[in-house]
Each structure stands twice: as C-alpha cells, then as structure tokens.
Amino acid sequence: MTDAHLDIRQVTKTFPTPEGGVVVALDSVDLAIAEGEFFVMLGPSGCGKTSLLRCIAGLEYPDSGEILLDGSRIDDIPAYARPVNTVFQSYALFPHMSVAQNVAFGLEMERLPKNEIKSRVAAALEQVKLTGLDRRKPTQLSGGQQQRVALARALAKQPKVLLLDEPLSALDLKLRRGMQVELKRLQRETGITFVFVTHDQEEAMTMGDRIAVFNEGKIVQVGSPQEIYRRPVNGFVADFIGETNLIKVTVGSGGFIFPGGGVLARELLAEDCEVPAAGECLLAVRPEDFELVDTDAAVVGEVVDVIFTGGLIRLHVRAGDQEIVAALPSHGVVVPAVGDQTRLRPITKAARTVGS
Amino acid sequence: MSKVRAPKSPGRPGQASSWLATPTLVFLILVILLPLLITVVYSFLSQPSLGTGVKWVFSTDAYRQIFVQEKLDGTTAFDTRYLKVLWNSFYYAGIATITTLLLGIPVAMWIATRPVRFRALLVLAVTLPFWTSVLIRTYAVRQILDETGPIGGFLKIIGVGNSYQILYTPWATIIGLTYTFIPFMILPVYASAERFDFRYAEAGYDLGAKRWTVLRRIVIPGIRPGIIAGIALVFIPGLGSFLQPDMLGGGKTNMIANVIANNFGQARNWPFGSALSVFLLIFTVLFVLMVTTGVRSRGDQVRLI
Numbered sequence: 001m002t003d004a005h006l007d008i009r010q011v012t013k014t015f016p017t018p019e020g021g022v023v024v025a026l027d028s029v030d031l032a033i034a035e036g037e038f039f040v041m042l043g044p045s046g047c048g049k050t051s052l053l054r055c056i057a058g059l060e061y062p063d064s065g066e067i068l069l070d071g072s073r074i075d076d077i078p079a080y081a082r083p084v085n086t087v088f089q090s091y092a093l094f095p096h097m098s099v100a101q102n103v104a105f106g107l108e109m110e111r112l113p114k115n116e117i118k119s120r121v122a123a124a125l126e127q128v129k130l131t132g133l134d135r136r137k138p139t140q141l142s143g144g145q146q147q148r149v150a151l152a153r154a155l156a157k158q159p160k161v162l163l164l165d166e167p168l169s170a171l172d173l174k175l176r177r178g179m180q181v182e183l184k185r186l187q188r189e190t191g192i193t194f195v196f197v198t199h200d201q202e203e204a205m206t207m208g209d210r211i212a213v214f215n216e217g218k219i220v221q222v223g224s225p226q227e228i229y230r231r232p233v234n235g236f237v238a239d240f241i242g243e244t245n246l247i248k249v250t251v252g253s254g255g256f257i258f259p260g261g262g263v264l265a266r267e268l269l270a271e272d273c274e275v276p277a278a279g280e281c282l283l284a285v286r287p288e289d290f291e292l293v294d295t296d297a298a299v300v301g302e303v304v305d306v307i308f309t310g311g312l313i314r315l316h317v318r319a320g321d322q323e324i325v326a327a328l329p330s331h332g333v334v335v336p337a338v339g340d341q342t343r344l345r346p347i348t349k350a351a352r353t354v355g356s
Numbered sequence: 357m358s359k360v361r362a363p364k365s366p367g368r369p370g371q372a373s374s375w376l377a378t379p380t381l382v383f384l385i386l387v388i389l390l391p392l393l394i395t396v397v398y399s400f401l402s403q404p405s406l407g408t409g410v411k412w413v414f415s416t417d418a419y420r421q422i423f424v425q426e427k428l429d430g431t432t433a434f435d436t437r438y439l440k441v442l443w444n445s446f447y448y449a450g451i452a453t454i455t456t457l458l459l460g461i462p463v464a465m466w467i468a469t470r471p472v473r474f475r476a477l478l479v480l481a482v483t484l485p486f487w488t489s490v491l492i493r494t495y496a497v498r499q500i501l502d503e504t505g506p507i508g509g510f511l512k513i514i515g516v517g518n519s520y521q522i523l524y525t526p527w528a529t530i531i532g533l534t535y536t537f538i539p540f541m542i543l544p545v546y547a548s549a550e551r552f553d554f555r556y557a558e559a560g561y562d563l564g565a566k567r568w569t570v571l572r573r574i575v576i577p578g579i580r581p582g583i584i585a586g587i588a589l590v591f592i593p594g595l596g597s598f599l600q601p602d603m604l605g606g607g608k609t610n611m612i613a614n615v616i617a618n619n620f621g622q623a624r625n626w627p628f629g630s631a632l633s634v635f636l637l638i639f640t641v642l643f644v645l646m647v648t649t650g651v652r653s654r655g656d657q658v659r660l661i
Contacts, residue, residue, distance in 0.1 A: 079562055080562075080564045080566055085563065092556050
C-alpha cells in the first residue's frame with residue numbers, strides 16, 4: 001500500500017532485560033493506517049502494542065525498520081518535532097499547571113501568538129466539554145475530567161495522528177462507555193487519525209474502524225471488527241476476541257467427530273476455511289452460535305451448569321473430555337436442567353477451523 | 357494461667373505510647389530552648405568592667421551598639437559596620453546557595469535516573485564527607501587551595517603559578533561553603549527527583565518541548581519541594597557559618613558568626629555577642645517565614661515550620 005497515511009515498515013524493537021537477556025517487543029511489524037481512520041491496536045499486555053505506539057510518538061526509537069507519515073520518514077526525528085501527539089495512560093497532566101496552562105503548553109511550544117493560543121485552548125476545552133474548569137489544577141479534577149484535559153491538550157495541537165495509550169483503562173465501566181462514544185464523536189468531527197491501544201477486546205470492537213491484533217511482538221490479524229470476530233485467522237484471535245469454544249475434533253469421512261461422539265457434517269462448516277484431509281483439528285464455535293437439536297447433534301453430553309444471564313441462558317455441557325459453553329436465547333426454548341442429557345449443534349456456517 | 361486483658365484504649369497497631377518521646381523532648385528543651393533563653397536574657401544585660409561574663413543590670417546598650425558608634429570625643433554616629441557584616445553573611449550564604457543549586461541539581465538528577473541498585477551507593481557517596489569532622493575537612497580544603505598545594509603546584513609547573521592566590525580570599529570562603537553544604541542540597545533534591553514521574557517529561561517532549569524547555573518548565577517545577585528544602589538547608593546554616601570565613605577566608609571576609617564568636621572570646625563582650633545572635637536569629641526567622649508563605653501561596657507540599 002503506497003497511499004498509506006501512517007506506514008510502518010518492518011519495525012523491530014528489542015529491550016534488554018535486567019537478567020542480561022533480550023525481549024523482542026516488536027518483531028518486524030508491518031502496518032498501514034489510512035487517513036482519518038479510527039485504528040485500534042489490541043492485544044494482551046506485553047504483546048508490543050504500546051511499544052509500537054511509543055515508536056510512532058518518538059518516545060522510543062525502533063532498532064530497525066521505518067515509520068513514514070504521508071510518505072516521509074519520521075522515525076529518525078525527535079518526538080518534539082513529530083506532528084503526532086499522545087494521550088497517555090496515566091494522563092501525565094502537569095501537576096503544577098492549571099487545566100488551561102496544560103492545554104496551552106503544546107501551543108506555546110509552537111510560539112503561536114497569545115490570543116491564538118487563548119482561543120485554541122478555549123476551543124479544545126469546549127470540544128471535550130470542559131468549559132469553566134480552566135483554572136483548576138489537575139488534582140482537583142475527577143478521573144474522567146483529567147482524561148478530558150489530556151485529550152484537549154493533545155487535540156489542541158491539531159496533530160496529524162492522535163495516539164491513545166489505553167486512555168480509558170483507569171475509568172469505571174459507565175464512564176468508560178460514555179468516553180468511548182465521545183471519542184468516536186471527536187474522531188469523526190476532527191477527522192484526525194486515531195491510533196488507539198487497548199487490551200479490552202470489547203472496547204476495540206466498539207471503537208475501531210479496523211483492529212490489529214497483536215501477540216508476542218507480531219501482528220496476528222488486521223481487519224474490521226466483523227472480520228476479526230467472524231473470521232479469526234487462528235485460535236489465539238478466536239479466543240482473544242469474544243468468547244469462543246475451541247473444540248478439538250477428529251476429521252472423519254462423514255465430517256468432524258466431536259469429543260463425546262457427536263458428528264458435525266462438513267457442509268455445515270463456514271465456507272472460507274481450510275479443512276485438513278484427516279487427523280485432528282481445532283474448531284472455533286461462539287457460544288451464541290449453538291442451537292438445541294433433536295437429531296444430527298454435534299455435541300452430545302450432560303449439562304453440568306445452567307446460568308441465567310437475562311436475555312441468554314448459558315449451558316455448560318460436558319462432551320467427552322471437554323466442557324462446551326452454549327448461550328441460548330432464554331425465551332422459547334425448553335431449558336435443560338443440570339444432569340440432563342442434551343444435544344447441540346452449531347448453526348450453519350458458524351463453526352470454523354482454526355488450525356490445530 | 358494469667359489472663360490477657362484488653363488495654364483501656366486499644367490504640368492503633370504500630371503506634372507507640374507518646375511517653376516514649378519524653379526523653380528526647382526534655383533533651384531538646386535543654387539544648388535548644390534553654391540556651392536560646394539565656395542568649396536573649398544576656399543580650400539585655402550589661403558588660404562587667406572587668407573580666408568575662410555579664411553584669412546583672414538591665415540594659416539595651418548591646419542593641420544600641422549594633423547601630424550606633426560612640427566616638428572618642430563623646431559624639432555618636434550611625435554605625436554601618438555590623439550591618440555590613442550581616443550583609444556579608446547574607447551575601448556569602450546566598451552565593452553558596454546558588455553554587456550548591458547549580459552544582460547540586462544536576463548531580464541529584466543524575467543519581468535519581470540511575471538504576472535503583474546504584475542509587476543507594478551514590479547517595480552513600482554524597483553523605484561520605486559526614487564521616488569526618490567538618491574541621492578536619494576544612495583543613496584539607498585549606499591544604500588543597502594553598503599555594504604550596506596541588507593546584508598551586510600544578511600552576512607553577514605550567515608556569516602561571518606566580519600570582520596564584522586563592523586561600524585567604526573571598527573565593528576560598530565561597531569554595532569552602534559550597535563544599536561543606538552541597539550534600540544538604542543534593543539530598544533533598546534527590547529525594548524529590550526520585551519521586552518525580554518522568555512520564556511528565558515524556559509528555560513534554562510529545563507536546564513539542566525540547567530538552568531545556570522540558571527541564572525548565574516541567575522537571576524543575578516538579579522537584580520544587582526538594583529545591584526549596586535544599587535552599588533552606590544551605591542558606592540558613594550558611595548564614596551562621598564560622599569556620600569557612602575564618603580558616604579559608606583568612607578573617608578578611610568576616611561573617612556575623614565570626615563577630616559573635618569574637619565577642620564571646622577575645623572582646624569579652626557577652627551582651628553584645630548575645631544581641632548580635634538575637635539579631636541574626638530574627639533575620640533567619642524572617643527568611644524562613646518568607647519562604648514558607650511563598651510556598652504556601654503556591655500550594656506546594658513543603659513545610660519548614
């Protein structure tokens with residue numbers, strides 16, 4: 001891709017460990033992010049997503065590889081000269097400055113005229129709905145308000161790319177939901193490219209136009225939330241994104257033989273996945289993709305747990321040596337009780353192979 | 357079997373009885389408040405016509421003597437000598453504060469940014485001078501600065517040492533004060549710098565600030581409590597310095613402590629020495645009040661009194 005806005009090419013970053021070893025935080029990562037995109041980097045802690053963000057910001061320098069913004073290299077220029085700004089996980093609001101001074105700081109560095117700084121600070125604070133608090137010190141603000149100041153401080157600089165390092169992780173659930181919606185709105189209004197790092201897959205799916213899933217210093221999959229949820233490339237992605245049953249099955253002539261003896265016909269598998277000719281493989285099935293059946297059951301086993309969660313009822317079924325979770329609509333079905341034998345089958349084209 | 361009875365007031369775990377502080381409090385009263393009281397009382401007494409000590413007759417002459425000079429012909433004139441000495445004290449203590457700031461902050465920052473396991477060692481190195489008496493160390497400084505010392509010797513070898521003279525000049529006093537007080541600047545600044553969150557500095561870089569701007573506008577304000585504590589710890593005892601002007605400055609740059617010592621010693625004027633001590637104390641307290649109110653108005657977390 002040559003028209004990429006932010007182009008990451010073969011970036012590798014290693015850190016020495018205190019024991020004298022080396023940790024590979026980024027292992028020749030390639031990534032192309034389009035202009036005006038809300039891009040999410042998702043992965044478990046230590047997967048390299050934050051290291052990549054810091055390399056883009058200029059707070060770390062990659063060992064090798066290139067980072068290009070609008071076609072020109074930025075990986076060799078210092079952080080203060082990059083048209084990129086960061087919202088830090090800890091917010092990093094300067095404690096000795098007021099809200100307005102915090103937001104003005106970045107603009108003062110550009111040596112803008114005083115009245116322009118003043119109007120841009122006011123505009124940025126209005127954008128994040130913080131008008132009237134400009135004289136407060138950061139310690140006099142709630143966590144959510146501090147978050148907004150950090151956003152305003154970065155947005156006031158009108159960066160080409162806004163980097164957000166797990167900005168919502170310190171907020172409680174309700175506040176986080178509200179901020180997710182607001183961040184989406186801000187991104188639409190400003191048109192600025194957002195690169196958002198999180199370990200929360202639900203947050204990633206809610207917010208991202210596209211998601212890159214990281215694991216052990218590599219990008220495992222890049223795609224829209226739907227693609228990643230519906231067509232995970234491997235067991236890691238399937239397991240990390242949403243809830244998945246990873247079921248070890250044997251490939252037989254009639255289809256896939258489940259633990260416990262049930263069989264799933266080959267035609268019921270999703271179309272675009274590879275099927276080994278023989279041997280064992282892993283099938284990924286989302287809990288909500290199971291239905292109760294009378295015949296041709298893939299999962300035959302004893303119900304070991306029934307959990308009512310409102311709209312859905314979760315059945316834990318022991319099939320052979322594996323426990324499988326199915327989430328069924330709570331209305332219109334005769335719910336089996338603990339100890340009952342039950343029969344389940346993935347709905348058509350819902351099960352996927354994800355390697356072995 | 358003896359019963360375990362619940363104490364009358366349970367108290368918090370880890371909290372000791374306040375009676376344990378009594379011996380120290382009594383000791384502090386004996387060695388601080390009592391001498392201070394004696395000094396104030398002596399400053400309002402008269403000088404005996406013969407010998408040392410005080411005559412128990414109330415008098416404000418000692419204070420008058422600070423400002424007024426009685427000439428031989430019986431007339432009086434405003435005396436600026438002691439005000440000049442007081443000014444000298446402020447001047448040298450001030451210079452020493454500035455030099456310890458300039459030299460101490462970089463060292464403190466450097467230590468604070470070393471790996472944790474080196475920091476304790478480096479802090480120990482800073483406190484190493486305390487292992488020897490300040491008198492002996494001042495003698496050592498004198499040897500180093502002397503024209504026959506290593507600096508003078510080196511300058512002679514390269515042929516520019518003929519006019520070398522640092523010992524017994526104000527420079528020697530300043531060097532001596534800086535050397536003596538620099539640990540008192542490094543330690544509190546280090547304590548602040550160690551707690552400083554360097555992510556603020558990263559945020560500064562990210563927002564477009566260069567190295568020096570980050571230092572000036574983010575790091576220095578962030579370690580302000582340590583800097584203020586360091587200024588107080590250097591400036592206040594610096595005002596009362598006695599050894600350095602005497603042994604290194606050669607008595608040419610008298611500070612007020614030298615005059616006070618002289619009046620308790622050779623001059624045998626205890627009331628006047630006491631009055632000068634009280635005079636110095638008033639200025640010291642004024643300085644501390646000034647710093648404290650300045651600090652409070654900024655809402656920083658430093659308390660001197």
